[in-house]
Amino acid sequence: MYTRRSGLILGFHGCDKSIRDRVVNEKGFMLKKSENDYDWLGHGTYFWENNHERALHFAQELMKNPTSSIKEPAVLGAVIDLGWCLDLLDSKFLKEIKITHDTLCDAYNTFGLKLPKNIVSKNGEMLVRKLDCAVIQATHTLNISAGGKDYDSVRGVFFEGDDLYENAGFKHKNHIQIAIRNQDCIKGFFIPRDF
Template sequence: MRVIGCHGTTRTNAGSICTTKCFLPSGSEKDWLGSGVYFYDNNQEAAYAFCKSVKRIADEDIVVVTAIIDSVFYFNLLEIEHYNLFSESVKRFRERVAKLKNAKCYPKILDGHVLEAICKEILFDFVYAAFNVNNNYKRAETRIVNPNIIDSDYNNVLCVKNVQCILSDTIRG
């Protein structure tokens, strides 16, 4: 799968990325798709809007860096087979936690927790998923969208786990 990734960041970070031709993964399993480098699929406007509304970066300091991400080892949650594996894994995680004596002490099982565990078993380079732009995900058990119900209110997002699949000579800011 080959994707033109759009990563919104600060002017300072963009300068560093373009100079070193390297992205540094960040975050944790508590993030939506787990730890990694997040990109919108060929959507500079969405990357910019995310920086402005979620990261609260000032307009004049937002830069969208683009790069080509290319790999045959990916976990595509828009494919029903991968989505079903994810859904079954979430179910099993919740069942196991519920059986523990101190289950109430455990935090809510998040999408990132499950995807990090799947990544350790399958060893994929990136996760590809649809993000609901109208905030309906906040009421759901998971923010991963069933590929059978995707409509125009979604942006495709990927989380790169292995930065080697980001083609360094294509990084532009």
């Protein structure tokens, strides 16, 4: 009764200016869903919730990678209805994720398979999240096989970056991120105003 998210939110996606402009100006052109095995919220189109600056920094950081397709960093804005959301800031859904994890562990053990792992980098961050991706994807599969409604989106908090100050509980790049699984949740795109 209380788990459906009401209202619209703003999401921001860091990308190349040419992609941003095509999404806004070309009818039918959409962002591709990310389907990497390390996507921490599972497969979907990723947005930073109400965080234009973080989306821009992401695009700027990505541009430094020689294999990146980003030549001119930009931000695409989106008006989003989360719909039926697997919200990892809600206790109900955290319990569901835990049950899925335990079920996945049992299945992997039964078949003698190695469970995917999250990888912690030298600076202590967990940016490659293969286990989390597998758990989220399995949650979707188990939900549907049990006759549940398919989740439209996934929402979670990500603690990233260096401590904001000594002994801080906050990081420089903390953010809420959403992965849109159902493209109908995106009600419109816009080019954010410059400040």
